[in-house]
Amino acid sequence: MFRLQDVSVSYKDTLALKNITVHIQEGEKVALIGPSGAGKTTLLYTLYELEKQSSAFVHQHYALVPQLSVFHNVYMGRLDHHRTTYNLLNLLKPQKKEIEKIYPILDSLGMAENMFKRVGALSGGQQQRTAIARAMFRQVDTLFADEPVSSIDPHQAGTVLQLITRTTKTVILSLHSVDLALQFAERIIGMRLGQVIFDMPPEKVDDRLLSQLYQPC
Amino acid sequence: MADLEVTTLHPWQELQRLAIGAVTPDFMAVYEVKQAFLNTVIFAFCGIFLSIVMGSVLAFFFEWKPVRLFCAFIRAVHEIFWALIFLPVVGLNPLCGVLAIAVPYTGIFAKVYAEIRQESDHSPLAGVPFQTHPISRFFYGVLPVIYADIKHYSSYRLECALRSSAILGFVGLPTLGFHLETAFREGLYSEVFAILYCFYFLIASLKYWVKEKISWLYVVLAFAFISKEISLSWGNVTRFFTYEILPWPMRREGVLSGTQDISFSWDQVWGWGQDILQTEGFAGVWETVVLTQIVLVGTGVLTLLAFPLVCRHFQQGFPKHFSRYILIIIRTTPEYILAYAFLQLWGPSMLPAILAIGLHNGAILGHLTGQNADLIQLRADAPKGKINRYFFEVLPRVYGQFLAFLFYRWEVMMRESAILGILGIYTLGFYIDSAISDDKMDKAVFLILITALLNMIIDTTSQIIRKRLKISTKLVTSS
Secondary structure (H helix, E strand, O other): EEEEEEEEEEEEEEEEEEEOOOOOEEOOOOEEEEEOOOHHHHHHHHHHHHHHOOEEEEEEOOOOOOOOHHHHHHHHHHHHOOHHHHHEEEEHHHOOHHHHHHHHHHOOOOOOOOOOHHHHHHHHHHHHHHHHHHHHHHHEEEEEEOOOOOOOHHHHHHHHHHHHHHOOEEEEOOOOOHHHHHHHHHEEEEEEEEEEEEOOHHHHHHHHHHHHHHOOO | OOOOOOOOOOHHHHHHHHHHHHHHOOOOHHHHOHHHHHHHHHHHHHHHHHHHHHHHHHHHHHOOOHHHHHOOOOOOHHHHHHHHHHHHHHHHHHHHHHHHHHHHHHHHHHHHHHHHHHHHOOOOHHHHOOOOOOHHHHHHHHHHHHHHHHHHHHHHHHHHHHHHHHHHHOOOOOOHHHHHHHHHHHHHHHHHHHHHHHHHHHOOOOOHHHHHHHHHHHHHHHHHHHHHOOOOOHHHHHHHHHOOOOHHHHHHHHHHHOOOOOOOHHHHHOOOOOOOHHHHHHHHHHHHHHHHHHHHHHHHHHHHHHHHOOOOOOOOOHHHHHHHHHHHHHHHHHEEEEEHHHHHHHHHOHHHHHHHHHHHHHHHHHHHHHHHHHOOOOOOOOOOHHHHHHHHHHHHHHOOOHHHHHHHHHHHHHHHHHHHHHHHOOOOOHHHHHHHHHOOOHHHHHHHHHHHHHHHHHHHHHHHHHHHOOOOOOOOOOO
16 A cells, blocks of 8 residues: 655755665554654655545644634645535535534544634644544545644543544554554554664564664664 | 035924924814815725735735736835826826825735745645645635734735825825825914824724724725716726827827827937936936935934834833834824925925935834834843943844844835925936926836836845845844
């Protein structure tokens, strides 16, 4: 489904990915782990570029419109599925049909009561859940997420990750929390300095590999 | 190099009468000019509405060079010059006033809206699916982000449009300027000040009666009011653009033989252009540049003197508020009216123009630099005395922004310097006004094109300087 063969990516003079080879099959739940600057975000974006149209992305900095309501931000996930006139109408007056579709998603994320609140007035955690809701509302088979639970408290983070992995067929996410990665992913890719250090099921990831991955440069 | 001579016989006597007028305003006179007040507001609303619509459309294509050049050109020509151009085309009716405001403001809005869009936060667009239609993309991912800035700038421009609308009366349109000029000329200073005080009140009260939700109602009413008075002869429009503004040698044979025949003798046209440049163009450009440069330096000095008066690090309480109101009054008075008043006092020379443009811009920049200085947190070891604090703590930290503001206004000063020629100072406006009075529209348009070109050169130079110095007009203090 997603195939990268010997791919390198650089920003100006900095090499962010070095000869990466990754194959991801449909239905896999993959977590990318590694220290900051390992190239996780770059790898996510590179994979996302391969299937942009049929994927959703939860951005690390949410990419929300703070001036619009939670409802409208979530609705943006399917802007390309509607006619422009309908989108404009929905911007002026939220359509009942869309409210009915968006409400259950927000409810499952504990955000139903904030549906018509301005995003800019919400906490970081609530904004992050809005970004997740937008990705879920896109109703596609593949979801990419860059640190999707970094602002959510540990208990709720587990619930949110469970929801994402249960409702979406293929999930590729980067996580800072190794525990959450081991708990919710079926495949762990450890990255360091733009290279894949290991790529294996969570049960095979041991302390030695982790300390090798996170050792100071 | 500048002519600074005072040519009136009794300037102090006139100043005394002006001062008496200031404290004895005749508000009954305002009642008599109520229609002019209404016209001033109506022209401003119609003009600003049209320019917002057209400017918004052009802003979408602003990255396209021809659009950028077109906008630079239309905003480089002052609204009074536009009024002088439109007068023979549409006649002395409200359409002339509305277009004179709408055309240059369109160029301004297109530029500023495009800049706001460019400098806005683009990150929300990452959340918009990439195959979304551009219109949906704009309304969901862009407009909400820039809306507050657009609204803020547009309402500021409404204030400017009211000032522009008022001064259009000086070229004969039925707005406040018309009555101000008459009152000035007749020495009725109590009437002058009553009109000015009401005008200040009008501007100061804008935020109370121009609310976002009902502003469309004002626009509809404004258009309804002027729609009855607008008359337009397409014959005149066509004749103006295809005949009257063509260089005289191209039309001469037709005029002499009583037809509208056009001949294309380029040598004669070239000679015609050279002649205008040598007799009036170069002299006008020189005087305009000299005046602009004196004003640029003068404005800089006034700004540096004025900003501590409204800055919390130097003034507190009543003195600060008093200074702030003085600056508001000076900047609310259109520079054209200030120049006209000074001209009555000292006669025609550069002096009234220097003071008028310098004071107006100094008040604006003094306010902005003061605002900027207010954002500064003084260091723990900042000098205690005001003079040392000014020179060694505050001024060095606001100097970058001060220069940015000053160069940003350079283009405006140039536009104002040119236009004040209409009042008898030998800048480009003087020659343009003379050409129009002599019914030589070809010459007037040619000189207006030179003015626009000069303005565009200054605008570009200012941008290059600001880029080189890495200074921005945004209110962010350097640490």
